[in-house]
Structure formats: C-alpha cells, structure tokens
Amino acid sequence: MMKLKICGLKHPDNARQLLTLAPDYLGFIFYKKSPRYVGEPADLDWVKNLPGPTQKVGVFVNEDVEIMKKTAELLDLQVIQLHGEESPEVCSFLKEEGLEVWKAFGVDEDFDFGKTKPYAGVADKFLFDTKGKNRGGNGVAFDWSLLGKYEGETPFVLSGGIGPLPLTPKGEPTDFQVSELRKLWRSDNRASEGSPSGVRGLTVLDINSRFETEPGLKDFNLVKKFKHELFS
Secondary structure, three states, X not given: OOEEEEOOOOOHHHHHHHHXXXXXXXXXXXXXXXXXXXXOHHHOHHHHOOOOOOEEXXXXXXXXXXXXXXXXXXXXXXXXXXXXXXXXXXXXXXXXXXXXXXXXXXXXXXXXXXXXXXXXXXXXEEEEEEOOOOOOXXXXXXXXXXXXXXXXXXXXXXXXXXXXXXXXXXXXXXXXOHHHHHHHHHHHHHHHOOOOOOOOOEEXXXXXXXXXXXXXXXXXXXXXXXXXHHHO
C-alpha cells in the first residue's frame, strides 16, 4: 500500500494535529536557508516527544555526517533524507548507523536516471522531486511520465507539487490529482508484476507546500481531505 509523508513542519500544535490523521512519516527540515527550517535540534524536545508510530524524517542539505547522526540521536529520527549532493559514502555511513536513508534527486526533462545507480544498495529509497530554484518546496510537479525511464530496483518517494488543483469560485479545490496518482500507483503495480510498461517502485507520496497556509504550517482540513480521497 502507498504511504504518505507530510513534510516541512515547524509548529508543534500543527504537527500533533496532523498525527491524528496517522501519516506514515512526518518530515522536519534542518536546512537553515529553507523557510520551513524547524530550528536548532537542542530546542526541539517537542519533535522528540511526538507520540505514536509515525516515523520522523530529518531533511538535510550537504550537512556534516556527524551533525546528522547527532541530530537523529537527539530527536529520535528514524529516517535521514539527503537533499543535496551527498555522496554514496555519506549514505553508507548513515545506513551503518542504523538509520533509513533517502537520497533525493531533482527531476526535469533532462534528468538521467542513471545518476541513481551509484546509490543503489546504500540508499533505502530514492526521492524524486521537481528540479527548481529551491531545495524542495517549489510547489510544482514534474512530468510524471518521466518516471517510466526509471529502471532501478530501489523503491522511491514521489515529491514535488502534489496537492490541490485550481480553486472553484467558492474557493474550494477542484481535485487533488487523485486520479493521476492512482493511475501512477496502478501502473507501478503492473510494472512490479512484469509488465513492460509503467513505472516501478513507487512507495511513498511526499506532500508539502501545496497544503500550506504559510511556509511550515499545513492546512489540516486540506490534508485530511486529500488523504481520505486518495485512500478511500
């Protein structure tokens, strides 16, 4: 079954409220240049003490491995998401420390999926995001048909621009890309069964900026509606 990650949280009450929707992952950004930077780890006891089985993902950009390790230990992070130019050796180090590792790649029409090959075996998942001026959170989806070019065995997270489509005159979203995402998921299932067409390896959807009222603050009702429509 497809899993859901809600990323870019930085408000304790908002994160606790979203936990009532039972997402599989919550993401916290430790990149200081991001408008969703969650803060210094020493000040984040609320992250460490979040209840329930939802796994916590720490998002880093070209950070020192010892800092990532210590942050994970301090805040009880289960997953490290690497959103910079980190090497396979960095992934291997974190994996050997018992952490799940996701390596992100920015995708556009010119992206070569062969760039993922050196990370096979040292990254638990790849994350395919839209290539843009920011390190994630650009709010724009790439052409998902490009995923058909991915031939690797490592499962992946789909990120970038997932969220409500243009609003109705009453100010309500017309759709949440649910039909497109379901087609992609069914296509992925066919690929895993040996079909020559379709993508392979899609396991997690990563939502972020399209569900915000401001950077780092998610609209609970929008997330709730999206999750209900996607999984019902």
